[in-house]
Amino acid sequence: MKALVLSGGAGTRLRPITHTSAKQLVPVANKPVLFYGLEAIAAAGIREVGIIVGxxxxxxxxxxxxxSRFxxxxxxxxxxxxxxxAHAVxxxxxxxxxxxxAMYLGDNFVVGGITDLVREFRATRPDARILLTKVPDPRAFGVAELDLEGRVVRLEEKPAAPRSDLALVGVYLFSPAIHQxxxxxxxxxRGELEITDALQWLIDHRRTVTSTIVSGYWKDTGNVADMLEVNRSVxxxxxxxxxxxxxxATEIIGRVSIGAGxxxxxxxxxxPVVIGAGSTVANSYIGPSTSIAEDCRITDSEIEYSIVLSGSSVHGVGRVEASLIGRNVEITPAPPIPAAHRLVLGDHSKVQISS
Structure with missing residues (x-):
C-alpha cells in the first residue's frame, strides 16, 4: 500500500502567513502540521509516499x-x-x-492516526473508504448521504442545500478502481476535478464505497481558528x-516544555505551553495553549492561546491572545497619540466632541 499526500494549494485562508510559507508547514506545538500526517502514515506501516507539490x-x-527521518x-x-x-490522483x-x-490532505489533522483504518481497509478491500464527521455547517465541505444501513449513496461537493451533516475528512483509502x-x-x-464526483462515479457503477464516522478529533487547519484549536489539543x-x-523567580504551572538553550x-x-529552543521569556506571562517557536523573545508582555513562529519578538505589550504570529515579527507598543483634535469644518457645521 502507498500513500498520496497533498501539499499544494495556496492556503488563502491563512494569509498573510502563507504569502511566505507553505500552509502545511505552519507549526502546531512547534511541529509542522504536515509532519503529523507523515508520522501517521509511517505508523500505519506504509513506506512509499508521493507528495503532490505546487x-x-x-x-x-x-x-x-x-x-528517511520519518x-x-x-x-x-x-x-x-x-x-x-481527483486531479492529484x-x-x-x-x-x-x-x-x-491512502490519500491524506497535508493540512489535515486526525488524532489517533490512521493505523486502524488502514488495517480495516486491507482486511475488507472495498473499492474506496471515506472518513466522515458531523459538522455544524456542511456547506463548506464535501458531504455524504448514507442510507438506513449506513451505506454511502450520494456525495456532493460544497452543496448549497446539504442532505446531511456528514462532511468528508481529508483522509481517503482507495483501490486501483479510483483511477478509472x-x-x-x-x-x-469550480473548474476542478472533484474527488466527490469520482466517488459518486464509483457508487453509480455499483462499486463498493464504505465509510467510517470519525469519533475522535479531526480538524482542517486551513484557517486561524482551527489552527489554534488543533494547537490546543496537541x-x-x-x-x-x-x-x-x-x-x-519564575513560576511554572502545569504541562510546560522548554527547549534546549x-x-x-x-x-x-x-x-500547556511549549517554548522553543533558544527562545527568551522575561518578566512575562505565558498562558495556556501557547506555542512559542525557536529563537523568539517575549519580554514584559502577556500572551495566551496563541502560536508564535520562529524569530519573532513581543516586547512591552499588555495582552495578546488567540493570535497567529508569523516568523521574524516584531510587536511593540504604539507611540503615544497627542490628546488633541484636528478639524476642517465647513460653514454651519455642528460637531460634538467627547471630553
Missing part, C-alpha cells in the same frame, strides 16, 4: 527531504495548478501503479520537560 515545492522538499521513501509529484483532489497514476493507497473514476469525470463548475498531550534555564526569567508560565 508553488511551495522547494520549501516542502527542504523540510521533508527524502522522507521512515518513509518520498517521491515528489509536481502539480502545475491546484485543479482538485490523475497525475500520480504512474507512481501509484496498481497498488491500494478520475478519468471518467469532468471538471466541476499541547494537552504534551509531556513536561525542561532543557533550558529557568530562574528562581531557552531562558525563562521572572515569568509565570501556565501550561
Amino acid at each position: 508553488d511551495t515545492a522547494e520549501e516542502i522538499r527542504a523540510a521533508v527531504g527524502d522522507g 521512515g518513509l521513501e518520498v517521491t515528489y509529484l509536481p502539480q502545475a495548478a491546484p485543479l482538485g483532489l 490523475l497525475i500520480a497514476r504512474d507512481f501509484l501503479g496498481e497498488d491500494d493507497f 473514476a478520475v478519468r471518467a469525470i469532468s471538471p466541476s463548475p 499541547l494537552e498531550l504534551l509531556p513536561p520537560s525542561n532543557e533550558g534555564t529557568v530562574d528562581a 531557552a531562558t525563562v526569567r521572572g515569568s509565570r508560565i501556565v501550561g
Whole structure:
C-alpha cells in the first residue's frame, strides 16, 4: 500500500502567513502540521509516499527531504495548478501503479492516526473508504448521504442545500478502481476535478464505497481558528520537560516544555505551553495553549492561546491572545497619540466632541 499526500494549494485562508510559507508547514506545538500526517502514515506501516507539490515545492522538499527521518521513501509529484483532489490522483497514476493507497490532505489533522483504518481497509478491500464527521455547517465541505444501513449513496461537493451533516475528512483509502473514476469525470463548475464526483462515479457503477464516522478529533487547519484549536489539543498531550534555564523567580504551572538553550526569567508560565529552543521569556506571562517557536523573545508582555513562529519578538505589550504570529515579527507598543483634535469644518457645521 502507498500513500498520496497533498501539499499544494495556496492556503488563502491563512494569509498573510502563507504569502511566505507553505500552509502545511505552519507549526502546531512547534511541529509542522504536515509532519503529523507523515508520522501517521509511517505508523500505519506504509513506506512509499508521493507528495503532490505546487508553488511551495522547494520549501516542502527542504523540510521533508527524502522522507528517511520519518521512515518513509518520498517521491515528489509536481502539480502545475491546484485543479482538485481527483486531479492529484490523475497525475500520480504512474507512481501509484496498481497498488491500494491512502490519500491524506497535508493540512489535515486526525488524532489517533490512521493505523486502524488502514488495517480495516486491507482486511475488507472495498473499492474506496471515506472518513466522515458531523459538522455544524456542511456547506463548506464535501458531504455524504448514507442510507438506513449506513451505506454511502450520494456525495456532493460544497452543496448549497446539504442532505446531511456528514462532511468528508481529508483522509481517503482507495483501490486501483479510483483511477478509472478520475478519468471518467469532468471538471466541476469550480473548474476542478472533484474527488466527490469520482466517488459518486464509483457508487453509480455499483462499486463498493464504505465509510467510517470519525469519533475522535479531526480538524482542517486551513484557517486561524482551527489552527489554534488543533494547537490546543496537541499541547494537552504534551509531556513536561525542561532543557533550558529557568530562574528562581519564575513560576511554572502545569504541562510546560522548554527547549534546549531557552531562558525563562521572572515569568509565570501556565501550561500547556511549549517554548522553543533558544527562545527568551522575561518578566512575562505565558498562558495556556501557547506555542512559542525557536529563537523568539517575549519580554514584559502577556500572551495566551496563541502560536508564535520562529524569530519573532513581543516586547512591552499588555495582552495578546488567540493570535497567529508569523516568523521574524516584531510587536511593540504604539507611540503615544497627542490628546488633541484636528478639524476642517465647513460653514454651519455642528460637531460634538467627547471630553
